[in-house]
Amino acid sequence: MVDRRRIQGPEVSVAPIIIKSADKRTCLKDEHSRRRDGRNLEDICPIFLKTGLISQANGSAFIEIRRTKIACGVYGPRQTKIPSFSGKGNLNVEIKFAPFSCQKRRQPYRDAQEKDLSQLVIEALVPSIRLDLLPKSTIDIYITVLENDGTASCLAAAITCASVAVADAGIEMLDLVPASSASYIGGEIYMDSDLAEEQHETGYLILSYMPSLKEVTHILQSGDVDLALTTQAFEQCTDACSKIYSVMINSLLLPIRDTQ
């Protein structure tokens, strides 16, 4: 019997044709394989990270990587509004792109991509937060993207920033969660790619990793990539996460050192 209510897929499928534009790609790096901003392929960008910018929030953080700028506020733990009993705390994340954050104007209301990214941040952070200690409570995390310089690196920065903000709020957690991203462009790995590089990518990898516990909390990959290349990108992202981790620790300890 034929199921008329659903759209049937074709019986044979064909692999999609991935259009590669060779001429544009060459300008992403020079003959010394340095990128347009002078970085090597495996280098990540310098990071500016500061805690405690939003005074009315319980914890907050601001991150700036290249032109990506993200502010994050953590509110709670406060009484949950969900009408069902739960012995575990609940984590709620809302990412908002400012209307002026991207090349094209973003609508002020929440769109599908923002919901998607919010869910990814939740998945990356939940394993690191000790929600079992906060029954019947909710932690609200509000992330505002002020400027977006590549969606993959923006998501990684949002996870990093949110994790620092949660630690700044004094919420008990297992470890900080740095996240890093890599783009696959022409069979090579570009770490922490910017907007122009991202337009040429054939896939990406975003890794959230707890360096102290050596555990991955979240991994997201898209695109058609070799296993060897993925393994290499995975290792590079782990290294990058460890580097970001030290920046996160410094940003949390700096306000304490300043007051002394």
Add this chain to the structure above:
Amino acid sequence: MPNLTKYVTPGRRLCFSEGVTAGPGVYERGEYLYASVVGVVQELAPTTEGEPRVVTVTREKVHSAVPDVGSIITGKVIRMTTKEAVVSIMVVGNMPCKDDFQGIIRSQDVRATEKDKVKIYNSFRLGDIVRAEVISLGDARSYYLSTAKNELGVIYAQSVAGAVMIPISWQEMQCTKTKTMEPRKCAKPDIPLPEK
């Protein structure tokens, strides 16, 4: 006495878990102890002889308190029915809550004796400040509270005339202005909060 002082961030490995127990702000995973908040590491001597030492991390920034079973709370009566009084929890132990939590004192939890004769209206009034104990995490909306102890009950109340009232007995308070008596379940005064 603390014998080592340093600042740590969550995920910092502190020491082996053997021979020490994890205090507040510390968790055990595998064979190590890790910090779970930003703060100062302290190694405390055991309270009784022969027990393992306790490692704690004291928060640099206190986060909003969350009520738990057994904690003593201070709150305000915001709603009353014949069966229960609804309390807005404002302080847990000695820590203020940033956002109020909701708690319920059911009529059977007001006092320890003669529970069937309790009338909520003769125990609390709207606007009273109450000290109570959390007895259960309760239902989806509220924590369940109890005042069935001498040191628990109304700690501050205003009379119908609007003046402050002083407790006369454990179930009566007198208005300082009009000298009228009003029924309340009073807390026994001058007992400091039990250390948690």
